[in-house]
Amino acid sequence: MSIRKNINISAYLVVGPENTKNRPVGTIIKDAIEAGFTCIQIRSKVASALELIQLTREASEVIAQAGKSDEVALLVNDRLDVILAARKQGIKVDGIHVGQSDIPVDVCREYLGDDSIVGVSARTHELFEYIKTVDVSQIDYFGAGPLRETKTKPDCGMDLDGKIVIRSLDEISELAKLSPIPVVIGGGVKLADIPPLAQTGVDGFFVVSAVTEADDPKLEATNLVIAWNLNKLNPISK
Numbered sequence: 001m002s003i004r005k006n007i008n009i010s011a012y013l014v015v016g017p018e019n020t021k022n023r024p025v026g027t028i029i030k031d032a033i034e035a036g037f038t039c040i041q042i043r044s045k046v047a048s049a050l051e052l053i054q055l056t057r058e059a060s061e062v063i064a065q066a067g068k069s070d071e072v073a074l075l076v077n078d079r080l081d082v083i084l085a086a087r088k089q090g091i092k093v094d095g096i097h098v099g100q101s102d103i104p105v106d107v108c109r110e111y112l113g114d115d116s117i118v119g120v121s122a123r124t125h126e127l128f129e130y131i132k133t134v135d136v137s138q139i140d141y142f143g144a145g146p147l148r149e150t151k152t153k154p155d156c157g158m159d160l161d162g163k164i165v166i167r168s169l170d171e172i173s174e175l176a177k178l179s180p181i182p183v184v185i186g187g188g189v190k191l192a193d194i195p196p197l198a199q200t201g202v203d204g205f206f207v208v209s210a211v212t213e214a215d216d217p218k219l220e221a222t223n224l225v226i227a228w229n230l231n232k233l234n235p236i237s238k
């Protein structure tokens with residue numbers, strides 16, 4: 001079955017070389033996958049296209065070596081060009097994550113094809129109206145948040161007036177109920193947040209620093225996965 005139909009965003013790592021305290025990205029990804037993470041996104045605002053292709057290749061190999069190419073999705077943030085180039089080189093990349101100012105969803109879908117995953121960051125401004133009304137026919141999940149401000153992405157949750165809007169657990173529960181497609185929540189998420197977040201009914205959490213900056217990334221990733229699995233509600237069927 002295509003990984004798109006089987007998408008699992010319950011434990012989602014976003015990572016790039018600027019996040020790892022100089023440790024190899026591939027090693028952090030390996031730790032996360034062995035800990036049970038279900039989705040990996042390569043995201044770098046500093047790496048060149050060639051570096052991103054190489055990181056994507058390493059991530060894809062790590063997933064394959066773990067025997068999880070059919071269960072752990074590998075996405076690239078923003079860079080449709082990088083995905084197309086990687087695929088041209090025979091690298092298995094499963095899709096893209098784009099935000100509100102990135103390449104439009106219909107273009108991503110056209111170039112990546114029906115078996116690919118296209119994830120989209122939900123709009124901050126008028127979030128609930130957006131979730132209820134946007135055409136989701138080509139979108140596989142919404143990324144939303146933040147739970148709190150985060151130095152990993154200082155503009156996360158920035159409203160039209162430049163203020164950062166954080167989301168309460170009640171708002172996140174509402175989002176889970178309203179969204180016609182799965183929702184993954186990130187931005188400032190740490191281990192202690194997982195039990196209440198898992199109880200909101202969303203489909204998953206995403207983290208950067210909780211894992212990539214941990215003294216022991218594998219242990220932290222393991223604890224995050226265990227906490228999610230112990231506390232998650234039965235997903236709302238969508």
Ligand SMILES: Cc1ncc(COP(=O)(O)OP(=O)(O)O)c(N)n1
Pocket residue numbers: 012014041043077078097098099100101102119120121142143144153184186206
């Ligand atoms: C899973 C997930 N959700 C949201 C984002 C943020 O995407 P975007 O708004 O495009 O911002 P950048 O990540 O490009 O800075 C994400 N990357 N992943």
Ligand SMILES: Cc1ncsc1CCOP(=O)(O)O
Pocket residue numbers: 014043145146150151152153156186187188189206207208209210
């Ligand atoms: C990529 C991204 N998109 C929204 S918040 C964020 C960064 C989250 O980083 P952290 O988990 O370190 O707060």
Ligand SMILES: [Mg+2]
Pocket residue numbers: 077078097098099102
């Ligand atoms: Mg983006």
